[in-house]
Amino acid sequence: MSQLLINDYLKQLDIIKRVSGSQRETIVREAFKDLLKAWGRQQGLVFLAEYPLKTAFKTDISVDGALLHELRMPLGWWEAKDAGDDLDAEAAKKFKKGYPQDNIIFSDDATVLLWQNRQEVLRCRVEDTAALERLLRLFFGFERPEIAGFRAAVQQFKADLPAVLQALRQLIEQQAQGNAAFRSAAAAFLAHAQEAINPALTDADVREMLIQHILTEEIFAKVFDDSDFHQHNNVARALYALEAVFFTGALKKQTLKGLEPYYAAIRAAAAQISSHGEKQTFLKVIYENFYKVYNTKAADRLGVVYTPNEIVRFMIDGADWLCEKHFGKSLIDKDVDILDPATGTGTYICELLEHFRGQPKKLAHKYAHELHANEVAILPYYVANLNIEATYAAITGDYAEFPSLCFVDTLDNVGLHTAARGTTADIFGSVSDENVARIKRQNARRISVVIGNPPYNANQQSENDNNKNREYPHIDQRIKQTYIAESRAQKTKLYDMYARFFRWASDRLHDNGILAFVTNRSFLDARTFDGFRKTVAQEFSDIYVVDLGGDVRANPKLSGTRHNVFGIQAGVAISFMVKRAQATKDKRPARVFYVRRPEMETADEKLAFLASQPLRALQFDEVQPDKAHHWLNLTNNDFDSLIPLASKEAKAAKTAAKERAIFKLFTLGASTNRDEWVYGEEQKPLLDKAAWLLGRYEDNLRQPAVFDPAVKWSESLKRRLKAGRAEPFTPAALRKTGYRPFVDRWLYASSLLVDRPGDMAVIPLHEPSICLSHGKDFRTLASGCPFDLHYLGDTVGLPLHRLAQGQEYVDNITDWALRQFGTHYADEIGKGKAARRIDKEAIFHYCYAVLHDPLYREKYAQNLKREFPRIPFYAHFWRWADWGRALMQLHIGYESVAPHAVARTDVPDAKARAAGLDPKPLLQSDPAAGSIALDSETTLRGLPPAAWAYRLGNRSAIDWVLDQHKEKKPKDATIRERFDHYRFVDHKERVIDLLARVTTVSVQTLAITEAMCAAAR
């Protein structure tokens, strides 16, 4: 690679010289610059040209190039000279002026010179490629002591912080107990915070803010040389006052002693940085780095990650262009109020100030009145404050307080609640009244542009993580009334943070305005966002989306770090939505313009693209949304003309006349949220677990304020505990349940311990259902009993019968469907005795067959990914219905079909036996060899290829069975310790038998679906 870069450089140099006919430094140096840039990029270094520096003599100089680490500390410098110059004399001249001598290259088009630590260490001719490589390796291998120190300090910080945090927490607790002045200052601050940020905040939150404040005080003072920051900023002042009540002098020094190396490293690093822009970037890196060590969960929940400048500039420039295009105004013009609702480190506001450079009067007006920013976490709030004010001072030469940064939870700031209450001033006097006044001021403004990067965290992994996004009743209600009400998806999970911010901003914008967000891209094509797409098309007039891709979950070939502009797993898109009063009045749906970057483009390439191509220059495709409000992957087929298998409307219909789908009801599988606790292979061990869990839960009922960590909590279970719900243990709660394909398990069907019972209430215990799952791929499999939510993926079931009003058994196939089929097949069915009438069960089987038809699945693949299937009328109804019945018998009766003949070999595992151990479980299949290794002793052979060709999603039926019988370490610690009794060896013979039967099922299923391919339809 290094030699390739050097060869490229020599080639480039030759071309430049030939084409330009010049040897001048300014012309030929471009080739060497490219070499440094490319080499540096490999090491994550940034090249900055004309880099300003202050010398030891306090003079200002500018080096031709600097290579900087992510922390913005320089790795080394570069000076280019003319071919006619004497390189040594030039270097000496520069050193005299105070140029750095730690790690600097001087080059002309013939020679390269490297100085390190005040000495020349190497010189070479450019065409001596081996020597040049050596020189560059020395240059790039240089390690600045501050960098090494900083890296070590970060590691140390990680190790030391917990102890310091504990000491601080204890100290604050003591103060809360014994210091009246502290208590009253803390109560006043809490009241303010509840008003401004979130009414649900508690003492504990104030303490965390105070801790963040204390820990970061030093950083701000050093990086920005602003030791008075805590006196200037209104919120900092309040926290400082709180701190001053107890935490000063020797106590403070002593407590924070452990963190001193970290602060020292930051001071040393900060001292290397002179330019204002670099300080900003440095602070952002510290901010991410600090937060992740301090509180990883909060960093994730709040979306603590800064936005690359290329994206910020692109969005500002785009918003400016759209403002001009649609409203004849520029962002800088009067009465264009701009708000960043999740400002983080204040990047958008800082870039806006840069954008307005050159028009000082207008800039001053904007800064004082028409730029607004909100932040809910104290650390970024401080960073934003410092960044914004320092940027303004750097541009104008004048310091002025930024009066519109609010410490507030944007999503709570609805309906001008703060202004309405008006009690705050009494509580706070003049201190944090300022923050409340700012919020009121912001709320009184007409906002024309909302721009920013809202957080993207959707849902925590487990309730025991305690990292849940809190509820926002007002915004969530608005989402329900709009995005969810307009959705056709049967399951809509739209309360994630970025959907909330879209909802909030759409409502907050003035009648004419622009919303510009960079967010998760899932709204573009997710099934559950159909109502969102419909709604934004109604509420806005023009929508532009730049799809930056990088969705690692959708395409495993991508890597978050390499392909995603934020280095994350979720895909990213930039959207601009223009709201125009006239268009809204006319009820014209928005025009939607879309452009995407190539799937495999790297993050660097994407950012370079955004840096070089403004919005106005992009070649957008205008999307013609279809009736179901899809924007992407539009299909051009007859799907809409087929009859619906199920629909939200038919489910909700109160009269039979409105039930215009084949099935009346569809239902999700049971979602337990604690599978390890309530599912089991065998009845007895499952009952033991359930009894134990119920016992612990009952104990906890006496002390509902604290959640027993041995219990696997979920939001519902916490709620049930708080409501005092109890349930006696009963073995009668056991139900046979379809757990995964061809794996039934016992479920302890408790209405307390199962979060969402789904089908349990409406599906008769021994009745068939057609189960479906769609998303990445379409899957279907019948179940003869109630089923789990993840039976096939996110599973929806369509039972043949259902239980209505408690226990009454009724058809789940509608009379409407019977009429449709009867009418369509009237001729085919014939008359008189020979007629074979279509009944509801036959329709049930017919649908099951069609859902297995390979041609149907191929033709409607896109549709099946995102909507409920619709069913065509094929010729020869009964042929399909008979296929469907045969498939259903195979799939539901998989345990009683004849086993396929497989050869079994057992070779004793002497080593395991000698050690007194069971054979080692393997459960691995080898389709090419037609074999399955069950454990270190037993192998099955002679399985036909068809055994693997019948697949449900990413696995064959055989592999589902194998996967579900592996010995896995339970995730839940209590289960691991007390109830981990599953041993494959105890189930081995049953599994062998099951595999032989599932092989029969697979072979016969495949035979039927192959026959379908040949059928006329």
Ligand SMILES: C[S@@+](CC[C@H](N)C(=O)[O-])C[C@H]1O[C@@H](n2cnc3c(N)ncnc32)[C@H](O)[C@@H]1O
């Ligand atoms: C992705 S970051 C913004 C990054 C910012 N553009 C930058 O470059 O630094 C999101 C920020 O929004 C803040 N935030 C999250 N939820 C918020 C809310 N409900 N109200 C206000 N700010 C919020 C987080 O604390 C975080 O600093």
